[in-house]
Amino acid sequence: MAEWNAAKPKNAVAAWVEERLPILSLVNNVVGVDTPTPRNLNYWWNFGSLAGLMLVVQIISGVVLAMHYTPHTSLAFDSVERIMRDVNYGWLIRYMHANGASFFFIAVYTHIFRGLYYGSYKAPRELLWMLGVVIFLLMMATAFMGYVLPWGQMSFWGATVITNLFSAIPVVGESIVTLLWGGFSVDNPTLNRFFSLHYLLPFVIAGVVILHLWAKKISDSGNPLGIDVKSNADQIPFHPFYTIKDAFGAGVFFFVFAAFIFYMPNVLGHPDNYIPADPMVTPASIVPEWYFLPFYAILRSITFDIGIPFTDIVFIPAKLLGVLAMFASILVWLFLPWLDTSKVRSGKFRPTFRWFFLFLVIDMFVLTVVGGKKPEGIWPLVGLIGTAYYFAYFLVILPLLGKIEKTLPLPESIANPVVKAAE
C-alpha cells in the first residue's frame, strides 16, 4: 500500500504555503520524488501521461477556438472558415484541436490495450481501471459533440445517425430523441446544447482524471511483470526517473503530432465536412471519425432480430440489438476485473492468453476497416465475425482461460527477475 510523505520545502514561501495547503506533498506523492514506482516500467507506460498532456492541449486550443466560434446553424460553418482563413494562427489552433482529438484517442487506446495485456485491471486496481473506462466514455461523448460544431455535412449526418440510436429504446425512445434534439430534427437547439456540453465535459474529464490518479496512488503502478513490489530495491522515485522518461516519450509523440498538423492536417478527417450541412441531402456514405469505427462496425454488424424462429414474434429487433451490442462492447470493460479469472496479471507469463490477445488487437483493426466500408459484399460478414470474436474474448475466453491455462513460473521479484530455480 502506498504511503504518504509530507513535503518539507526549504524555500520559505513554499514552506508557508505548504503549511496551509499541502499541495506540494500532493504532487510529490502522486508523481514526484515521494512516489516510489516499479523500476521496470517500459515504454507502454508512457501513454497515460501522454493522454493527460493531450487533454491539456485540447482544453487550451478549445478555449481559444471558442473565442472565435459561433454556435448557430447559419454562422457556425463560416465562423470555422474564418478561423481557418482570417484569425491569426487560427488554422494552426484548429488543426491542433482537430488532430489533437485523434492523438488523444491514439494515446488512450494504447493505454487501454497496455492494461488489457498486462492485466492492469486486476485486483487491487479494479476501481482505477473502471475510472479509466468512465474517462473513455466521456471522451467519446466530447469528441462526438465537438465534431458536430463545424456544422459540415458529416457533422450534421453523424449527429443525426448517432442521436437516432436512442430511438431504438422501446416506448420512450422517440421522446428521448426529441429531448436530445430540442426539436424535430438536428437543428439549432441541438447545436447550441452540444457546444455547451462540449465546453463542459473536458473539465469533467479532468476531474475524473484526478480520481484516476488518486486511485493509482493508493494501489501503486502495476508493472510489466505483473508481480507485486516486494522491497525498496524494486522501486525508484517517480521524479526524476519517470518524469524524464515521460518527457522523452512526449517529445517523440509530439513530433509525430506536429507532422500531422503541418503536413497532413486533413488526412484523418473526412472531406465531406468541408461541405456546409444540408438537412435535405445525405452524403453518399456516412463515416464517423476513425476512432469510433470499431464500435460503429459492431453496431452495423447486427442485422438480425432475436425472436421465435419462423414466426413474426420478435423480442429484440435488430436495430435495438445493434445499439445494445455497441454500448455493451464498451460497458463490458467495467466487468473485466471479474471476467478474467486468471491469478496471473501479466500476459508475459500467459502463453495461450497472448495469442488470444493478439487476435483481439487484430480484430480491433479489422473492425476499424469494416466500420469505414459500405455494408456490402463481404464486409457485413467480416463485421459479424469480428463482433463475435470481440465478445467471445471478454465473455468466454477470459473466464475459461484463467481456469485451464498453464501459466509460466513467475520471477522472484522485480529487482531480481529470475525464475526461482527448482530445488
Add this chain to the structure above:
Amino acid sequence: MSTINETIEAEDGATRRDFLHVAAAGMAGVGAVMAAWPFIDQMNPAADTLALASVEVDLSAIGVGEAVIIKWRGKPVFVRHRTEAEIEAARAVPMDVLVDKQPDAERVQEGHAEWLVVLGVCTHLGCVPLGTKEGDDRGDFGGWFCPCHGSHYDTAGRIRKGPAPKNLEVPTYAFVNDTTLQIG
C-alpha cells in the same frame, strides 16, 4: 436522548423521530425531483419550435413519375407522383413478405392513389433515402434506397430489405384543391 426515545417508542420499535426523519427525507426527495424537472424539460422543443407552420405544395409542377422534396419542420418530405405501374406494383405485393405490414391503400388517401406523401427520413437511423431525384438509385424495389446502411423501400414507401424496422412515415396532409397539397 435515549430516555425520550424509550418513552415514545411504538410497539414495532419505530419511534416518532424515525417517522420524522423518513417524512422529511421523503419531502426533500420529492422537492429535488420537482426542482430537476424544469432542467430536463427545457431540453424539449420550445414553443416557437412547436409552432412551426404547415407548408403548401403546388402539385401541377410534378409530372407523372416525378417526385419532389419539401422541407417541413426541418425534415424532408417526399411527394411522389406515382405511375400506374408503380401503383400496381405496390398493390400486388402479398402481405406476408412485408416487414411492417400495411396495404398500399392505407398509405395514400382515397381517390389520390397517384400521390404518395412520406417523410424522407429513413426509419433506421434517420438518413434521407435516395430515389427522389432523376437518376438516383431507387433500390431493389423501385422506391427509395437509403445509402447509409442499405435499406430498400418499395413504391409505397414500405421497408422491404435492410436494417430499417418500419415503413417511411406518412405525415398528416390534405388536398386543399386539385393542385395544392398542404402538409401538417
